[in-house]
Amino acid sequence: xxxxxxxxxAGDDRRGWIIPIGGAEKKIRSSAILSRFVxxxxxxxxxxxxxxxxxxLHDTGERYVKVFGRMGAGKLDVINFATRSDCEDPxxxxxxxxxxGIFFTGGNQQRLADIIGGTSSAQQIRDGNLRGVxxxxxxxxxxxxxxxxxxxxxxxTTPRGGMVSLTxxxxxxxxxxxxxxFRERDRLxxxxxxLSRNPSATGLGVDEDTAAFIDPDxxxxxxxxxxxxxxxxxxxxxxxxxxxxxxxxxxLIGVNLHILLSGDRYDLTTRDAWAKxxxxxxxxxQ
Amino acid sequence: xxxxxxxxxAGDDRRGWIIPIGGAEKKIRSSAILSRFVxxxxxxxxxxxxxxxxxxLHDTGERYVKVFGRMGAGKLDVINFATRSDCEDPxxxxxxxxxxGIFFTGGNQQRLADIIGGTSSAQQIRDGNLRGVxxxxxxxxxxxxxxxxxxxxxxxTTPRGGMVSLTxxxxxxxxxxxxxxFRERDRLxxxxxxLSRNPSATGLGVDEDTAAFIDPDxxxxxxxxxxxxxxxxxxxxxxxxxxxxxxxxxxLIGVNLHILLSGDRYDLTTRDAWAKxxxxxxxxxQ
Numbered sequence: 001x002x003x004x005x006x007x008x009x010a011g012d013d014r015r016g017w018i019i020p021i022g023g024a025e026k027k028i029r030s031s032a033i034l035s036r037f038v039x040x041x042x043x044x045x046x047x048x049x050x051x052x053x054x055x056x057l058h059d060t061g062e063r064y065v066k067v068f069g070r071m072g073a074g075k076l077d078v079i080n081f082a083t084r085s086d087c088e089d090p091x092x093x094x095x096x097x098x099x100x101g102i103f104f105t106g107g108n109q110q111r112l113a114d115i116i117g118g119t120s121s122a123q124q125i126r127d128g129n130l131r132g133v134x135x136x137x138x139x140x141x142x143x144x145x146x147x148x149x150x151x152x153x154x155x156x157t158t159p160r161g162g163m164v165s166l167t168x169x170x171x172x173x174x175x176x177x178x179x180x181x182f183r184e185r186d187r188l189x190x191x192x193x194x195l196s197r198n199p200s201a202t203g204l205g206v207d208e209d210t211a212a213f214i215d216p217d218x219x220x221x222x223x224x225x226x227x228x229x230x231x232x233x234x235x236x237x238x239x240x241x242x243x244x245x246x247x248x249x250x251x252l253i254g255v256n257l258h259i260l261l262s263g264d265r266y267d268l269t270t271r272d273a274w275a276k277x278x279x280x281x282x283x284x285x286q
Numbered sequence: 287x288x289x290x291x292x293x294x295x296a297g298d299d300r301r302g303w304i305i306p307i308g309g310a311e312k313k314i315r316s317s318a319i320l321s322r323f324v325x326x327x328x329x330x331x332x333x334x335x336x337x338x339x340x341x342x343l344h345d346t347g348e349r350y351v352k353v354f355g356r357m358g359a360g361k362l363d364v365i366n367f368a369t370r371s372d373c374e375d376p377x378x379x380x381x382x383x384x385x386x387g388i389f390f391t392g393g394n395q396q397r398l399a400d401i402i403g404g405t406s407s408a409q410q411i412r413d414g415n416l417r418g419v420x421x422x423x424x425x426x427x428x429x430x431x432x433x434x435x436x437x438x439x440x441x442x443t444t445p446r447g448g449m450v451s452l453t454x455x456x457x458x459x460x461x462x463x464x465x466x467x468f469r470e471r472d473r474l475x476x477x478x479x480x481l482s483r484n485p486s487a488t489g490l491g492v493d494e495d496t497a498a499f500i501d502p503d504x505x506x507x508x509x510x511x512x513x514x515x516x517x518x519x520x521x522x523x524x525x526x527x528x529x530x531x532x533x534x535x536x537x538l539i540g541v542n543l544h545i546l547l548s549g550d551r552y553d554l555t556t557r558d559a560w561a562k563x564x565x566x567x568x569x570x571x572q
Contacts, residue, residue, distance in 0.1 A: 157443045157474040158493070158513055158545055183535065186472050188443040192545075207444070207535065227444055227535035237561075249469065249493065249513035251547040253559045259444055259478075261537040273539045275523075 014216040016101075016134040018172050020146075022180045022206035022226060023106055023139030027067045032262075033211045033223050037136050038071040041101030047075040049099045053082070053115055054107025054140040064105060079121075087119030096124040101134045104141025110151055112144040113167055122170055129172050132216075139180050142206060147174040148198055153190030162246030164190040166197070175218060175268050176204050182229055183207040195233045196250055202268055203231030210262075218268040222260045232256040232271050300502040302387075302420040306432075306464045308492035308512060309392055309425030313353045318548075319497045319510050323422050324357045327387030333361040335385045339368070339401055340393025340426040350391060365407075373405030382410040387420045390427025396437055398430040399453055408456055415458050418502075425466050428492060433460040434484055439476030448532030450476040452483070461504060461554050462490050468515055469493040481519045482536055488554055489517030496548075504554040508546045518542040518557050 017040055025033045041048055048068055052061035061078030068076055077099075079092050086092065096102065102125055104112065116122050129135050137145050149169030154160070166177075177198060179191045182205035191203045204212050207226025214220050222228045235254045244250050260266060263276030303326055311319045327334055334354055338347035347364030354362055363385075365378050372378065382388065388411055390398065402408050415421050423431050435455030440446070452463075463484060465477045468491035477489045490498050493512025500506050508514045521540045530536050546552060549562030 155472075156469065157472045158469040158491075158515060183442065183444040183475075186441075186443045188474065189469075205444075227537065229444060237564075249547060250545065251513065251550060251561060252543070252545045253550075253561055255543040255545075257538070257541040257543050259536065259538045259541075261535060264537060264539075273523075275537060275539055278523075 013130070014132055016129045016132045017216065018129065018145055018214040019134065019136035019211055020142035020178045020180065020204060020206050021136060021138035021211040022142065022182060022208045022224075024181070024208035025138055025211070025224065026209055031067075031071075033209070034067060035071045036213070036223060037101065037103070037134065038068055038073045040134050042074065043072050044074045046073045046101055047099050048073050048077070048101040048103060049095055050076065050078045050103045050105065052078060052080050052105040052107070054109060054112050054144070055105050056107060060105050060107070064103060081115050081121065084115055084119055087116055087121035093120055093124050096121060096128060099128065099133055101136070102128070104137035104144060106139030106141055109140035109143040109149060110167075112140060113149060113151070113169065117168055117170070126171060135172060136211075142178050142180045144169045145172050146176050146178050147171040148177050148194070148201065150177065150179055150190065150194055153187070153193070155186045156189040157186060159189045159192040159196060159250035159252065161244035161248050161250060163193040166194055173214070175202060176214070177201045179203070179205045181208055183226060188229065191231055192252060192255065193250055195231055196252060199233040199236050202271070203229075203233070205229035205231065214268070220266040220268065222262050222264050224262055228260045228264075230258040230260060230266050230273065232258070234271055299416070300418055302415045302418045303502065304415065304431055304458050304500040305420065305422035305497055306428035306466065306490060306492050307422060307424035307497040308428065308466045308468060308494045308510075310467070310494035311424055311497070311510065312495055317353075317357075319495070320353060321357045322499070322509060323387065323389070323420065324354055324359045326420050328360065329358050330360045332359045332387055333385050334359050334363075334387040334389060335381055336362065336364045336389045336391065337402075338364060338366050338391040338393070340395060340398050340430070341391050342393065346391050346393070350389060367401050367407065370401055370405055373402055373407035379406055379410050382407060382414060385414065385419055387422070388414070390423035390430060392425030392427055395426035395429040395435060396453075398426060399435060399437070399455065403454055403456070412457060421458060422497075428464050428466045430455045431458050432462050432464050433457040434463050434480070434487065436463065436465055436476065436480055439473065439479070441472045442475040443472060445475045445478035445482060445536035445538065447530035447534050447536060449479040452480055459500070461488060462500070463487045465489070465491045467494055469512060474515065477517055478538060478541065479536055481517055482538060485519040485522050488557070489515070489519070491515035491517065500554070506552040506554065508548050508550045510548055514546045514550070516544040516546060516552050516559065518544070520557055
């Protein structure tokens with residue numbers, strides 16, 4: 001079980017959790033991912049701001065208000081930033097300031113970067129996360145969370161030159177690069193290509209209805225029905241991207257790959273992975 | 287450069303090379319893969335037997351006769367095994383006995399297993415390879431070379447239960463499991479699924495127009511325009527396949543992945559990979 005840490009908001013200034021979700025997460029009452037987010041944010045005491053800017057459907061924000069409301073979230077607000085000047089609005093900044101959790105919906109991540117990136121609201125969210133505000137995003141909202149955001153890319157297993165285009169994301173973490181709908185859209189190749197340029201980051205490929213709950217100490221627990229593909233390039237001795245033309249294969253030597261399922265854990269600092277079954281065995285023998 | 291070892295045929299009984307090709311290899315005079323195979327087999331002194339059994343096109347064998355002939359191969363024979371009793375024919379066994387190289391064309395690998403597997407011809411080819419006869423196969427012919435053959439499987443990056451079906455191949459090597467058309471058909475998932483059952487083998491995912499030249503000491507050199515994906519599961523601490531239902535993700539911890547390009551090398555015994563550029567640097571500094 002994830003340790004609930006809403007108490008941490010009080011004063012010890014631990015970073016909030018960062019929660020990329022792979023998209024298409026279950027939204028009924030039993031949803032493991034969304035209900036755990038609501039719990040983390042304080043359940044009845046939660047004040048969650050929903051940001052549907054990535055989506056161009058008019059009811060995306062209200063849909064999540066209903067979902068989180070059914071799960072018992074205390075206070076719910078939607079801020080649909082439509083322009084960069086919206087992101088400087090004192091009312092909006094005030095809502096973000098008071099939030100215990102912030103949720104980015106899916107849609108087009110380029111809209112998030114274009115409208116929110118570099119604004120006072122982006123700064124407010126980063127500052128909030130450092131104080132303990134939890135920030136989740138699904139699909140495009142997941143991609144946006146980290147510093148280097150995958151903007152667009154091509155499908156396929158193996159990396160190729162020109163396969164992926166990166167831009168600046170929200171910047172909550174530079175320890176990870178996130179890709180979503182991972183298994184469903186065969187995105188290992190574009191994540192490997194992204195990492196071949198940024199080997200100090202760890203790649204997180206998040207399947208649909210699956211989330212990486214990244215705690216304040218950069219330890220991940222997987223929640224959901226799919227897998228989390230962790231791509232660790234710390235020991236990569238060779239990346240030939242610089243010399244590669246568009247469409248040509250990229251050579252990589254020494255990539256460490258884990259495919260983690262619900263309950264499995266990964267430590268982004270030590271780069272160790274544990275299967276849930278091992279943890280259960282350890283607990284049983286204690 | 288690959289050291290030519292046709293001299294080894296004389297008497298020191300070194301194993302012949304094993305050469306899986308990913309399919310769709312260039313067949314013109316400049317073909318790096320096929321011309322290197324012809325050279326290995328002895329060029330003008332080569333006696334190559336072409337086995338088009340996987341294919342159901344009538345001219346597949348003759349097509350390779352022309353290709354290898356243009357490359358200067360000395361003697362070329364086609365044996366189109368159509369039934370298991372064909373594989374007991376003394377004339378065919380005699381041709382195989384005298385060969386310096388054997389080439390399996392593409393098509394359907396299940397036909398190779400059904401018609402040739404377990405026959406005297408299969409035994410003759412295995413014995414020949416142990417004495418120094420080089421055995422190459424492209425596409426279905428590549429899959430057939432090793433002991434555990436991928437029979438059929440589903441497309442996609444990440445492993446899932448029921449994604450792949452294995453059967454017995456020719457059995458030249460149990461050190462590797464081979465998959466072909468690798469990048470083009472997004473086959474990492476099925477190769478990982480196959481390895482999760484057979485973690486002592488190394489997975490070789492061979493792209494089109496690409497070959498793994500496996501020498502008598504189980505060292506690989508990559509030749510061709512695509513990539514060779516090497517999947518090393520020696521340090522895999524977790525494989526959850528046993529508990530996984532069809533279609534559900536398979537958890538794997540500790541997979542080591544290399545994507546090697548033409549001129550790169552891999553040692554199947556020590557599990558070390560070297561990029562061509564590193565080898566060039568080493569040579570230059572000597």
